[in-house]
Amino acid sequence: xxxxxxxxxxxxSEVCPPKHFTKQEVNPAFRWLFDEHDQRNFVPQYHRNPKRxxxxxxKLKCTAMGLSFxxxxxxxxxxxxxxxxxxxxxxxxxxxxxxxGFILAGDGVNGDFGxxxxxxxxxxxxxxxxxxxxxxxx
Amino acid sequence: xxxxxxxxxxxxxxxxxxxxxxxILSLFIDDDANMFLYRWVDCDDYTNKWMISSISSFExxxxxxxxxxxxxxxxxxxxWAIVEIDNSLKIKKLYPLDLLPNExxxxxxxxxxxxxxxxxxxxxxxxxxxxLAVISQHKPELxxxxxxxxxxxxxxxxxxxxxxxxxxxxxPKSSDVTEIVQLFRALxxxxxxKILELVSKNAGITITEICTKLKIEQSMASQxxxxxxxxxxxxxxxxxxxxxxxxxxxxxEEVQTAIDTLTDSKKIIxx
Numbered sequence: 001x002x003x004x005x006x007x008x009x010x011x012x013s014e015v016c017p018p019k020h021f022t023k024q025e026v027n028p029a030f031r032w033l034f035d036e037h038d039q040r041n042f043v044p045q046y047h048r049n050p051k052r053x054x055x056x057x058x059k060l061k062c063t064a065m066g067l068s069f070x071x072x073x074x075x076x077x078x079x080x081x082x083x084x085x086x087x088x089x090x091x092x093x094x095x096x097x098x099x100x101g102f103i104l105a106g107d108g109v110n111g112d113f114g115x116x117x118x119x120x121x122x123x124x125x126x127x128x129x130x131x132x133x134x135x136x137x138x
Numbered sequence: 139x140x141x142x143x144x145x146x147x148x149x150x151x152x153x154x155x156x157x158x159x160x161x162i163l164s165l166f167i168d169d170d171a172n173m174f175l176y177r178w179v180d181c182d183d184y185t186n187k188w189m190i191s192s193i194s195s196f197e198x199x200x201x202x203x204x205x206x207x208x209x210x211x212x213x214x215x216x217x218w219a220i221v222e223i224d225n226s227l228k229i230k231k232l233y234p235l236d237l238l239p240n241e242x243x244x245x246x247x248x249x250x251x252x253x254x255x256x257x258x259x260x261x262x263x264x265x266x267x268x269x270l271a272v273i274s275q276h277k278p279e280l281x282x283x284x285x286x287x288x289x290x291x292x293x294x295x296x297x298x299x300x301x302x303x304x305x306x307x308x309x310p311k312s313s314d315v316t317e318i319v320q321l322f323r324a325l326x327x328x329x330x331x332k333i334l335e336l337v338s339k340n341a342g343i344t345i346t347e348i349c350t351k352l353k354i355e356q357s358m359a360s361q362x363x364x365x366x367x368x369x370x371x372x373x374x375x376x377x378x379x380x381x382x383x384x385x386x387x388x389x390x391e392e393v394q395t396a397i398d399t400l401t402d403s404k405k406i407i408x409x
Contacts, residue, residue, distance in 0.1 A: 045159035052160040052178060052186050054223055055151040064160050082254045083158055085245040086208060089180050094159055115253050 001124045003108065005044065005065050016062035017122040021109035026119070027102035030070040032080065032095035036135055041095070042067060042126040049093060066111070066120035067129075068094070069103065075116035077137075101133030149174055149227065153258035165193075165262075173198065179220065179242045187233065189242060191218035196391035201250055202263040208248035212238065214341055214387075321393050324369035329354065330362045334385065337372060342382040 003009060009016040033041045040048050046064035053061060070076035076098060083090045103110070108123035123129075149166035152173075156163040166174045173193050180187040191212065200206035212218070220233040220242070252260055324330060332352055337343055343351075349359045363383065366372040370389045375382045 049160070049181060049186065051224065052181070054161065054176070054188075055164075055227060056161060060154070060157065060161075068159050079158075079254075082251060083156075083162070085248050086156060086254070087162055087178060088241045088243075088245065090158075090162075092181050093178070 003122050003124055004126055005047065005122075008047075008065055009062065012058040012062055014058045014062050016058075016065065017109050017120075018062070018111070021111050021120075021122065023105045023108070024110055025103060025105045026069065026071060026110065028073075028100050029103050030073050030076045030136075031068065031099050031101070031129075031133060032076070032091075033097045033099045033133070033135060034095045035097065038095075041099075041133075042123075042129045045093070052093065063111075063120055066122045067126070069110075069119055069121055071113055071117035071119065073098065073100070073136075076118075079116040079118060096138060097135045098137040099133040100136045101129065153262075154256050155259040155262075156254060157256050166190075185222045185231070187220055187242075188223055189218060189220055189238075191215045194387070194391060196387060196394055198262075199266045199394070202266040204249045207246070208244040209246055210339075212243055214384075321369050321371070321389070324365050324371055325393065327362065327365075329358070330366055333359070333362055333366060334371060337383050338385040341384045342375075344380055344382060348383070 003017070031041075035041075044065050044067055046053060046061055053064065056064075070079070080090070080098075083094075103121060107125075107128065108121055111120040113119050149168050152165040152167055154161045154164045155175075160178075161176070162178050164176045166176055168174065173195065175189075175191050175193050177189045177191075178186060179189045189212075192215070193211065197206060197211055201208065201211060218238075220235055220238075221229050222231040222233070224230055250263065252263075255263075325334075329352070333348060336348060336351055340347070340351075345356065345359055345363060348354075348363065349356050352359070363372060367374055367383075370386050371393075372383050373386045375384065
């Protein structure tokens with residue numbers, strides 16, 4: 001199967017997604033969204049706002065071509081709080097609502113869980129998430 | 139920022155300090171080794187706005203020591219600009235603002251947090267705090283630019299970064315010993331230390347406010363403030379009938395450098 005943004009991955013000098021990413025189910029998973037029907041909700045940051053990537057290397061660009069999720073709601077909220085303390089407008093670029101849903105092993109590949117349970121997901125198809133994720137908090 | 143009169147920024151990115159789905163706070167350096175923070179502050183459908191501000195090594199050190207929040211840094215920063223830049227760092231638009239909108243300022247609680255900042259930033263922090271850090275992923279040349287020497291440690295293949303051993307590099311810009319002695323004398327008094335701390339937290343404070351907050355007589359406050367002013371640790375600014383005091387961070391930086399020189403030379407000798 002090819003990834004949704006495979007043609008963009010191919011332009012990078014780094015292997016994207018990284019080889020250590022694996023297929024695994026994550027249930028529940030959490031993601032910040034703009035609004036229930038906002039077209040940007042499951043568009044990776046790099047494609048949503050490419051001008052934000054000033055002087056950024058291909059490794060980080062690859063990360064931004066994936067979708068950000070969290071495994072833990074409380075930790076996701078903590079991360080959001082920390083980011084908004086530094087940049088009060090952060091919601092304008094990453095969304096303002098917390099949504100809850102799930103990722104199946106066949107949806108794509110996931111990176112390791114990082115700080116505050118954050119992980120990056122590279123999807124084969126992103127439309128499936130629109131049905132699976134519901135806003136739980138604003 | 140007065141310095142930004144060119145449409146191409148001659149800055150090189152050292153690394154991202156905060157990264158979430160893209161750079162949020164990054165550290166840049168120019169050809170003269172002046173450091174700048176780039177902080178993403180806003181966007182709409184077409185543009186991204188960044189706040190560019192100059193930051194000294196001393197401020198960065200204070201930030202990593204958690205004695206200066208990002209908010210406090212921006213509040214006393216007088217070299218900043220809000221710009222729209224493209225991927226090649228060309229300024230597409232400069233937004234002239236006299237005052238920063240509140241939504242562009244970090245919140246009060248913006249002290250350094252290890253969990254929010256990147257591995258690159260935590261390595262810098264380790265260098266500023268311990269003067270020694272182990273790096274494996276970041277380019278050694280960046281640390282050279284910041285004033286660190288590096289040596290390879292063959293045991294684990296990682297690179298140990300040490301402060302430059304050349305003491306000349308750490309001599310204060312004003313190397314006049316008499317002035318340094320005067321500076322240390324000025325600092326070596328509890329009341330003056332309290333005054334400096336108070337002024338650094340309340341830029342533009344008056345002598346009356348200093349007396350009230352520290353509960354000391356005006357004559358005593360005036361005497362100590364005069365010593366700090368003569369040593370250039372405090373700067374006075376006249377506004378109408380009031381005389382306002384602000385900290386001279388540049389001078390404090392010289393003091394810090396002088397202290398670093400002494401302490402580092404000791405470490406080097408015993409290594």
